[in-house]
Amino acid sequence: MRQIVLDTETTGLNPRTGDRILEIGAVELNNRMLTGNNFHHYINPERDSEEGALAVHGLTTEFLSDKPKFAEIAQQLRDYIADAELIIHNAPFDIGFLNAEFKRLNMPPVHEQVRGVIDTLVQAKEMHPGKRNSLDALCDRYGVSNAHRKLHGALLDSELLADVYLAMTRGQNSLSMDVEEAAPADGAVLEIVPLAAVIFQPASADEEEAHQASLAGLDKAAKGQCIWTAVTAAPAA
Structure with missing residues (x-):
């Protein structure tokens, strides 16, 4: 456009x-x-x-x-x-x-x-x-x-x-999240992986620390709480 x-x-x-x-x-x-x-x-x-x-x-x-x-x-x-x-x-x-x-x-x-x-x-x-x-x-x-x-x-x-x-008009403009996905070649079939086959790997202590630092940066930029911080900080119902 x-x-x-x-x-x-x-x-x-x-x-x-x-x-x-x-x-x-x-x-x-x-x-x-x-x-x-x-x-x-x-x-x-x-x-x-x-x-x-x-x-x-x-x-x-x-x-x-x-x-x-x-x-x-x-x-x-x-x-x-x-x-x-x-x-x-x-x-x-x-x-x-x-x-x-x-x-x-x-x-x-x-x-x-x-x-x-x-x-x-x-x-x-x-x-x-x-x-x-x-x-x-x-x-x-x-x-x-x-x-x-x-x-x-x-x-x-x-x-x-x-x-x-x-x-x-781009809520997370500072985060490089516009990642292009490679299109399959002509005739190729995308494999759909069953959810049961996905392995979930918990974050390491270093990764968790880096995550919290990123959230703190977002809070500072927003001069308040970003949505993720507000949601995770809310008490469970």
């Missing part, structure tokens, strides 16, 4: 009052793997940023003055996102700005160009109700380093969100 993790920076908060996109950054996931096929453009928004927005992204009018206008990169963006599933944090914000830009060019809205949109903010609120679910908070929660994030940047934020999304 092809997915695009996307973020924008804007001159302000409301496209209806004339605010524009001034940076777009996106990274591509194919079957949950980063491909390195990124999309990034600074854009001349043809207007100044509001003071609050400028403090967030730091992209001045002077810096953006020689950058392409949205109309110049619109088709390239459309080709990049075509038929992909978009992953966006607080999707209505970015989609609203993209649709306003496409509308100026008489181009179809985002939902007519992609397979769907996943809003990671909605996902995070469902998974962590009552907690902070900003991108910075999720980076901290899932152990994604954002120490180099001094200002908001569309490409950097997309890269961070991709790591957060993979962690959010």
Whole structure:
């Protein structure tokens, strides 16, 4: 499955009052793997940023003055996102700005160009109700380093969100459990071993110690108890 993790920076908060996109950054996931096929453009928004927005992204009018206008990169963006599933944090914000830009060019809205949109903010609120679910908070929660994030940047934020999304949607992301099984050769028949023939070998003391250390690591990462620890610690009925 092809997915695009996307973020924008804007001159302000409301496209209806004339605010524009001034940076777009996106990274591509194919079957949950980063491909390195990124999309990034600074854009001349043809207007100044509001003071609050400028403090967030730091992209001045002077810096953006020689950058392409949205109309110049619109088709390239459309080709990049075509038929992909978009992953966006607080999707209505970015989609609203993209649709306003496409509308100026008489181009179809985002939902007519992609397979769907996943809003990671909605996902995070469902998974962590009552907690902070900003991108910075999720980076901290899932152990994604954002120490180099001094200002908001569309490409950097997309890269961070991709790591957060993979962690959010794969419960044991840090455990290398995606093991490929060798497929039988053509015509080969898989042997089904009766349960009675399986020999169960108890763990050694060293293996048990290593197991407990792994569980302790999971508890620390979860900032609480992982499911296995909670179940095994529960008193027998």
